[in-house]
Amino acid sequence: MPFFFPAIIFYPLMFETLTQKLLASLRSIGSRTRLTEEIVDEVCRQLKTNLLDADVNVKVAKDFIDAVRRKSLGVEVQKSLSPEQHFIRIVYEELCSIMGGKATPLNFRVRPPAVIMVVGLQGSGKTTSVVKLARHIREVHKKSLLVASVDVYRPAAIEQLSTQIKNLGYDHFDSSIMEARPRAVLAKEEAIKQNAEVLLVDTAGRLHIDREMMAEIQDLASVFSPVEILLAVDAMTGQDAR
Template sequence: MFENLTDRLSGSLRSITGQARLTEENIQGTLREVRMALLEADVALPVVKDFVEAVKQRAVGQDVSKSLNPGQMFVKIVNDELQAVMGQANETLNLSVQPPAVILMAGLQGAGKTTSVAKLARFLQEKEKKKVMVVSADVYRPAAIKQLETLATEVGALFFPSSIEQKPIDIANAAIAAAKLQFADVVIVDTAGRLAIDEAMMAEIKQLHAAITPAETLFVVDAMTGQDAANTAKAFNDALPLTGVVLTKADADSRGGAALSVRHITGKPIKFLGVGEKTTALDPFHPDRIASRILGMGDVLSLIEEAEQKLDKKKAEKLAQKIKKGKRFDLEDLRDQLQQMKDMGGISDMLDKLPGMGNIAQAAQSQIDNKMFTRMEAIINSMTPQERRNPDVLNGSRKKRITAGSGTDIQDLNRLLKQHKQMAKMMKKMKSKGGMANMMRGLGGMMPPGGKGGFPGM
């Protein structure tokens, strides 16, 4: 996310960081570059104008004269203004009402509303420890009701059945009544989408909103539509008292125009980012962290939170104890590591959150075959427990059986074994005195000149 914007802004800000003093003249060129970067990222024109003007006013004002390093101060000003445009701090859902708290989800067809309902249900159950019921009031698309039922089962949420013969208001009221009987804390109501905004749609959702008075009215919009996302959100906000926005498909949006435009145009905060297809792929929106990532400064806090939630601590502890006792790092351990890396979004996603690693993350994305980890897992799964614990027993006939069973070839298997040997060596260095330093030297040895090659498949 934001790759194009990060590249352009990093380049334009580099020219200003060596300045001894900031003046209107020496920041003019950089501001022009910043303006172009934002327009190319499909940020709405009024937002670009206000942003550039705000940066200019602060940069040539009193803030900079007190700074020892004006160049760094300019980067800080850009960072602060990016945060201001997106809303300063994360705004959580307001569920402090008499249960069940009702969340109404609105948006156009294809924006990912139904999937977002399931993601939000999972988020509220796992993070907020709420009992959640979901219901579909989309009476125009029978498949939407079935889809939500399937997703509700997957995330473990209560599902209230509905049919296309019913009226949306009746469905929602019946679901709320059922939620009270089952002591649910939250009811999430999925509504019908259209291909474009029309009067009938707006009238229907207005009536539904008036009938159930939700605690939260969230607008779900596709980040890929850029500034159009902000304009659509404004049209909905004019008809409905929105409380926030869920920006979906943010992982596929390299521009970031929607994230920078929505708040400014609607006055409503982005509360969540949809960052993938899985039901776990929903992140609270933190403007400060996003601004940091746009400027190539990484997002270590999100990486730590993700690690806390997704890494299996017992497995990590077990491996640490095993290495400490001098036992061998085997292929079962490697499989665990691959699974954990996949859960964290893969190498490129992890690198993207580390400071100064934005360009490397992009290079990794373009050079790493994302199916590689799946192939590696398939190869390991095709082995016997004995072969996984002791790869040295693998001879020609065993290799042939493994590759046939995993649908791979001998080159894939040999590459995996080579990679395993390198990781085993690193783990051995971790055990010895000066472990981390030795491991980093080992990693350096794996990287040929120019930095290419270290990770498998690069």
């Protein structure tokens, strides 16, 4: 389930190029007095090209363009809006729709600890996101938490997270065990022992084509029984997000 928490994770670089191209396409409507089928088809063609150039999934791009075209031609333009403004509003609404429609709050309505796992590719910003999310949970939701890492592959990954979490004054699960599953079991036991309301887990980066690593994350999920699994992404994820 997509999750967005305000003032913590931003994606300006991820969407900057795509945004510029989309705006350029929309400006081609200019000062037209009405949206004709010819104009809509031309702008939709440009939009689809821009989306595919940005590595958007072909089906997602097609469904998006089909919805924009259908709504543009099937709805009368409001008198208070220009054709350009009307079209931009439709594009905006459809973009919001394919990104989840609305922000989804974290689910804490479970028997503690509520386990939240952060997953993603190598170098996608998981550890940094975990630290920011930990602060969000403590300062906004006022929840007690334990932060743990089961990334036993990246050099100093556990130490990095431990240092940053302790600098914030939060609890970090420490153990000399360097095997993912045993660490997971002990981390959950420690969270229960501490009566932590939330157990926030950082995981190792992995590709979906790595069967061994994908089997590991499934095994870890069976240990933790997480209420949320959050995918940390950057602009290079592309269609691996599937």
